[in-house]
Amino acid sequence: MLNNKMQKSAQEKIILSCTDLSEMNWIDGVSHFSNRDGTLDVWMGDLTELSEDEIILLKNKLSFDKVVKTDRFRSSKDRSRYILAHGMLQEIIKQYTGEELVEIAFTKYKKPYLPKYPNLSFNMSHSGNLVLIAFRFDGIPVGVDVEYINSALDTNLIAESYYHEDEQKAVFDTKDPQLFFKLWTRKEALLKAMEVGLTEEIKKINTLPADSGFSGSGVLSDFNGHSYDIQSFKLGNHYFGSLATLKNSLSYSFVSF
Numbered sequence: 001m002l003n004n005k006m007q008k009s010a011q012e013k014i015i016l017s018c019t020d021l022s023e024m025n026w027i028d029g030v031s032h033f034s035n036r037d038g039t040l041d042v043w044m045g046d047l048t049e050l051s052e053d054e055i056i057l058l059k060n061k062l063s064f065d066k067v068v069k070t071d072r073f074r075s076s077k078d079r080s081r082y083i084l085a086h087g088m089l090q091e092i093i094k095q096y097t098g099e100e101l102v103e104i105a106f107t108k109y110k111k112p113y114l115p116k117y118p119n120l121s122f123n124m125s126h127s128g129n130l131v132l133i134a135f136r137f138d139g140i141p142v143g144v145d146v147e148y149i150n151s152a153l154d155t156n157l158i159a160e161s162y163y164h165e166d167e168q169k170a171v172f173d174t175k176d177p178q179l180f181f182k183l184w185t186r187k188e189a190l191l192k193a194m195e196v197g198l199t200e201e202i203k204k205i206n207t208l209p210a211d212s213g214f215s216g217s218g219v220l221s222d223f224n225g226h227s228y229d230i231q232s233f234k235l236g237n238h239y240f241g242s243l244a245t246l247k248n249s250l251s252y253s254f255v256s257f
Contacts, residue, residue, distance in 0.1 A: 013213040014220065015227040016205075017247060018186060024233060024254045037138045040250050042243060044235065045088050045131040045257035047081060060087070085126040088257055089133055096120060096135070109197040111141075123192050130239050131257075140248075143192025145185040146241040155180040162187070164206035178240060183207050185242035186230050193244040194223055 026044075093102050097117055104112050114120055119139040125132050128148035136142045159171045159180060171180050186207035191198065201220050206212045207230060216224050227247040235241050243252075 012215055012224050014216050014223050014225075015211070015213045015247075016190070016207060016230060017211055017227065018207050018209070018230045018232065020182075021231050021233040027253055027255045038250060039137060039253065040142065040243075040245065041135045041253045041255055042144065043088075043092055043131075043133040043135070043255045043257055045085070045133075047084050047129045047131065050084065081126065081129070085124065085131045088131055089122075089124055092133060092135070092257070093120070093122075107195055109195060111192065111195045125188075125192075125241075127239065130235060130241075132241050134243055134245075136245065140246050141193050141195050143189040143194070143244040144241065145188035145192065146235065146239055147181045147185050147188075149178055149181050149238050149240060151177060153180075158184075162202050164203055164208070166206050167208050170208055178234070181240040182232050182242070185240050186232055186244070189242040189244035190228060190230060193228060193246070194220070196220070 090101060093114070094100055097120070102114055103116060105115050106112055112122070112124070114122070119137060121136045121139050121141050123134050123142050123144045125145045127146045130146050130148075132144045132146045134142045134144040155177065156172060159168045163171065163183065167183050171183070187202060187205055190205065190207070191202070196219050199219050201216065201218055204214045204216075206214065216222075228244055229247045229250075230242055230244045231252070232240065232242045
């Protein structure tokens, strides 16, 4: 009877396992294109390291209507970053599928997916000059987030609005300003892996401990009984990234574009 109660309790919660990756073995993307179950590829591109020829190539990867949409950016620098990031995405998808300009559709929560390739799930994030794109080959959703460590940001104010009480206390008490960005990328990556938007339940999500759980309600109620792995990593001195996906046996590849 006790075991049954414990199993039922676990089924009524969303379980999180959070890990900090101190070392990542980066693979050269030129020779790394594979499509296999049980693998998750995380691509990183640094827009400042692209040659002029590579920039022209990536800009030519986007359809005209996609480029037109970039007019919403006030800054030409942001517009260029957007074009390059999405050109990078199309180039990687081409290598996996063999097709140019694969159609990208969006869920009601604005999460992108490939209607023609439902088993090739992906997610993308870009901040500053870095782009992260994660791919799975079994159709299971994945979420990724990267954030520039902005020392001018009022992190306490944001933590009060979006962080679990334990996370708030840790951010308020720490002398390490990077903690805020690690926790934020964890929460963002998790919500992306769930394929939902920003929710009022975000303050119930505690990504501070290595293992935690909470009962989802509202939009998160469908995820009770699910377990998620969240991997966090520092990228140079100015960026933090996190990756989230349903917990199972996976091998991770970190690939440089």
